Amino acid sequence: MKRALISFLLAVFFVTACGPASQAETASDSQAKYIENKGSDTIVNLALAWAEKYQGEHSDVRISVTGGGSGTGLAALINKTVDIANASRKIKDEEINQANANGVEPVEHIIARDAIAVIVNPENPVSQLTLKQISDIYSGKISNWKEVGGEDRPIVRLSRETNSGTHVYFLETVLRLGSKEDKTLFSTDTLLLPSSEGIIAEVRQNPNAIGYDGLGYVPKDLKMIAIATETGGAYVLPSIATVNDKTYAIARDLYMYTNGQPTGVVKEYLDWIISPEAQQVVADLGFVPALITNPSP
Amino acid sequence: MEKSLTWREFIITRLIQTSGYSAIVFVALIFFFLLREGLPALAEVKPSELLSIRWYPIENYFGILPLLTGSLIVTLGAGLIAVPFGIGTAVYISEIAPRWMREILKPLVELLGGLPSVVLGFLGILVLSPFLRVFLNLPTGLTAFTGSLLLGGIAVPTVVSVAEDALDAVPRAYREGAWALGATRWQTIWRVTLPAAKSGVLTAIMLGVGRAIGETMTVMMVTGNAPVLAIKLGSLFSPVRTMTATIAAEMGEVASGSTHYHVLFFIGMVLFLISLGVNIAASSVVFRARKRAERILS
Numbered sequence: 282m283k284r285a286l287i288s289f290l291l292a293v294f295f296v297t298a299c300g301p302a303s304q305a306e307t308a309s310d311s312q313a314k315y316i317e318n319k320g321s322d323t324i325v326n327l328a329l330a331w332a333e334k335y336q337g338e339h340s341d342v343r344i345s346v347t348g349g350g351s352g353t354g355l356a357a358l359i360n361k362t363v364d365i366a367n368a369s370r371k372i373k374d375e376e377i378n379q380a381n382a383n384g385v386e387p388v389e390h391i392i393a394r395d396a397i398a399v400i401v402n403p404e405n406p407v408s409q410l411t412l413k414q415i416s417d418i419y420s421g422k423i424s425n426w427k428e429v430g431g432e433d434r435p436i437v438r439l440s441r442e443t444n445s446g447t448h449v450y451f452l453e454t455v456l457r458l459g460s461k462e463d464k465t466l467f468s469t470d471t472l473l474l475p476s477s478e479g480i481i482a483e484v485r486q487n488p489n490a491i492g493y494d495g496l497g498y499v500p501k502d503l504k505m506i507a508i509a510t511e512t513g514g515a516y517v518l519p520s521i522a523t524v525n526d527k528t529y530a531i532a533r534d535l536y537m538y539t540n541g542q543p544t545g546v547v548k549e550y551l552d553w554i555i556s557p558e559a560q561q562v563v564a565d566l567g568f569v570p571a572l573i574t575n576p577s578p
Numbered sequence: 579m580e581k582s583l584t585w586r587e588f589i590i591t592r593l594i595q596t597s598g599y600s601a602i603v604f605v606a607l608i609f610f611f612l613l614r615e616g617l618p619a620l621a622e623v624k625p626s627e628l629l630s631i632r633w634y635p636i637e638n639y640f641g642i643l644p645l646l647t648g649s650l651i652v653t654l655g656a657g658l659i660a661v662p663f664g665i666g667t668a669v670y671i672s673e674i675a676p677r678w679m680r681e682i683l684k685p686l687v688e689l690l691g692g693l694p695s696v697v698l699g700f701l702g703i704l705v706l707s708p709f710l711r712v713f714l715n716l717p718t719g720l721t722a723f724t725g726s727l728l729l730g731g732i733a734v735p736t737v738v739s740v741a742e743d744a745l746d747a748v749p750r751a752y753r754e755g756a757w758a759l760g761a762t763r764w765q766t767i768w769r770v771t772l773p774a775a776k777s778g779v780l781t782a783i784m785l786g787v788g789r790a791i792g793e794t795m796t797v798m799m800v801t802g803n804a805p806v807l808a809i810k811l812g813s814l815f816s817p818v819r820t821m822t823a824t825i826a827a828e829m830g831e832v833a834s835g836s837t838h839y840h841v842l843f844f845i846g847m848v849l850f851l852i853s854l855g856v857n858i859a860a861s862s863v864v865f866r867a868r869k870r871a872e873r874i875l876s
Contacts, residue, residue: 288592352636352831359833379833435717442803443636444831466634469644472720472802472817475827479703479799486708489717 314546316344320354320367321446322477323395323495324535328367330562335553342546351446358538359383364547366538369395369446369495370453387538392554394569396496396519397451397531399506400480402488407431409507409516412530416456418491421468426489438471439480439492448473450533451493493531496520497567524569535568612850616843623841633805633819635828635838642845644805648722648818649849651808652797655726656733656790661783663730664737668782671738672745673767684742691735698728699799707800714815720802722818728796733786740785744778745771777864784860788853791822798823821845 318328325348332344354366359380372380372387380387399415401407407430410418417423419438426434441448457463474480480492484503496519499505507516510530523529543551553559560570619628623640630641671683706727707719714723748771756766772779802817803824825842832839 284588287588291589291592349830356831356833376833379836437718442827443634444828449636464637466632466637466639469632469806470804470817472718472804473819473827474803475798482703483707483718483720487711487718 313341313343316342316365316547316550317363318344318365318367318537319347319349319357319363321351321369321535322348322441323351323369323445323447323498324367324393324537326497327393327535327563327566327568330566331554331559334559334562335550342550344550350442350444351449352444355387355538358387358540359385361385361540364539365551368536368538369533370450371536372538385540387540388542390537390539390543390551390555391534391571392537392551393535393560393563393571394524395533395535396524396529396569397447397455397493397533398496398499398519399491399493399508399531400484400499400503401491401506402484402486403502403504404488405431405504407506408504409509411509411512411514412455412458413512415506415508416458416465419451419456419467419471420465421470434489436491437483437487437489438468439483439490440467440471440473441477441480441494442473442475447493447495451531454531454533455493495568521564521569532569534571609850612843612847615840616845616847617840619837619840619844622837628841628844631807633824635841638837640837640841642821642841642848644807645819645821645824645845646848647808647813648801648805649791649820649822651813651818652722652725652729652801652820653787653791655722655814656729657783657787659726659730660733660737660786660790664734664782664786665741665779667734667738668741668745668779669767669772672742673771674763687735687738690731691739693732695732695793695796696799698732699796702728702796702800716815718802718817720800720817722801722808722814722816725797725801725818725820726814728800729790729793732793732796733790736789737782737786740782741775741779744775744782747778748774777868780863781860784856784863788856788860791856792849792853794822794826798826803827821849825849 318332325346328346332346336342336344351366351368351370354363355368355372355376357363358366359376361383366387372389377387399410405426407426410429414423414429418429418436419440423429424436426432426436440451443449452467453459456465456467472483474483477494477498480494481498481500481503484490484492505518507518508530509516515528517523517528517530519529519532524532537551537554539547539551542548555571563570619640627640628642630639631643632639632641633644667683667687671680671687675683702724703720707721707724709719710716710721710724711719752770752774753766756770761770797820801820801823803819804817805819806813806816808814808816808818825845828838829842832842
């Protein structure tokens with residue numbers, strides 16, 4: 282009886298020692314101010330460069346930057362675990378619904394522009410394709426390089442994973458040629474590699490491979506394909522100039538989403554991001570500075 | 579003095595008892611958590627859709643068959659590589675190698691088991707896959723076969739340690755009896771020692787297979803992650819997508835409570851049940867063998 286009582290007391294002691302976890306710090310802490318920034322792997326290098334520069338000038342602000350893909354960042358915004366979500370694609374309607382259901386109102390800010398380069402192995406003789414040809418390659422209709430003017434080799438299609446904004450953007454703009462009703466999907470044997478590095482490594486050593494990635498991530502030794510928007514149109518290589526004058530077909534805006542209109546530290550950070558000083562960082566990293574057509578509200 | 583000793587004994591006994599029971603409690607808790615988050619998938623997605631052949635979650639195609647076949651074909655390949663190499667190495671270490679060689683080989687095999695799977699995956703992308711692409715004249719080196727080779731390499735140390743212990747446990751009298759009857763070394767090993775250690779060797783194989791099916795990072799980096807239905811023989815030399823890589827790659831992006839979230843937990847449940855099945859099969863083999871041994875000896 283006495284032993285049972287002692288066991289019971291010990292058990293109660295251990296259980297009460299496991300109290301509820303304390304709440305996470307909010308950004309309104311006394312000393313340092315925190316900004317949590319998460320999302321697109323396309324934007325992550327840019328976000329890191331910005332964060333370092335901003336923290337250098339404002340020592341009381343701490344910015345934490347993580348990748349994980351646009352889908353991951355937006356999911357975190359919906360779950361209220363980040364202040365700013367980076368996305369290389371527009372937020373989807375389902376995500377807006379989920380956000381509203383959770384009490385989150387996503388507000389979009391355009392922070393830079395990006396071109397998606399289609400890359401092939403340097404040994405590949407093909408150097409230009411139309412948008413329709415790329416769409417057919419990736420949906421599985423074209424399976425051999427000789428059908429687009431290359432050697433007799435099978436085409437190995439490389440893509441980013443489905444949580445990547447780059448993947449979704451490519452699906453909508455290239456595979457579906459911008460049409461909302463089109464339901465074309467990637468061919469099932471498309472390799473979904475977990476990072477840009479994986480795509481670069483495979484394209485670099487496999488002459489059968491075709492892949493796509495943001496312009497800022499393509500190293501000099503890989504071959505970019507010049508793309509014609511229409512059959513018979515001009516073949517255009519991606520660059521800052523061709524993105525800004527809209528002759529390059531696969532260019533997109535890069536976004537940061539906040540919960541509601543930004544206030545306080547987050548507002549100052551976002552205002553700094555669209556200033557010329559921050560946009561110079563954009564150009565240095567291989568992206569395209571955002572066209573400031575509408576000043577942010 | 580007497581009183582404090584009883585006190586200490588009491589606490590230590592209870593602590594050890596708690597740790598023992600806690601293993602069962604944790605496994606049960608994990609299983610119930612998986613059930614709670616994974617069963618809603620059966621309600622939200624029609625079973626016919628779950629068993630379809632297209633996996634593209636961002637457009638609501640939730641067919642898990644390609645993932646299941648992907649995991650199975652990579653595990654099968656890994657087993658076909660790990661079993662001969664593992665059992666062969668175990669037989670060599672315990673029966674044939676001279677003492678000095680055994681002292682070197684055993685630690686080296688343990689070292690191979692200690693390699694982080696991410697490092698092996700890295701080697702796979704940069705070295706193994708280009709080599710296989712050129713050597714086997716494949717469109718790409720990122721295939722189920724590459725994954726199987728690396729997984730076999732990861733599973734071999736597990737198979738070797740358990741099988742080698744089982745072979746060591748065979749009484750010397752068995753071997754001496756066989757030699758006395760004029761059997762050669764190979765005949766002794768193949769017909770006397772190995773069958774006597776059968777239950778331990780089978781456990782070793784099951785543990786190796788269990789390790790292979792749960793491996794995530796390596797397969798995510800080298801199998802190409804293409805959700806193709808892998809049922810033909812040629813599928814071994816094409817890209818596949820495993821269940822583990824799917825969960826690892828997609829869990830970050832799902833909004834808590836969405837259908838995709840529930841389906842990913844459902845896949846986790848399937849994986850858990852497969853591992854559980856493999857372990858139960860291994861235990862039942864050992865249990866039956868022990869019962870038979872007890873009957874013979876009594």
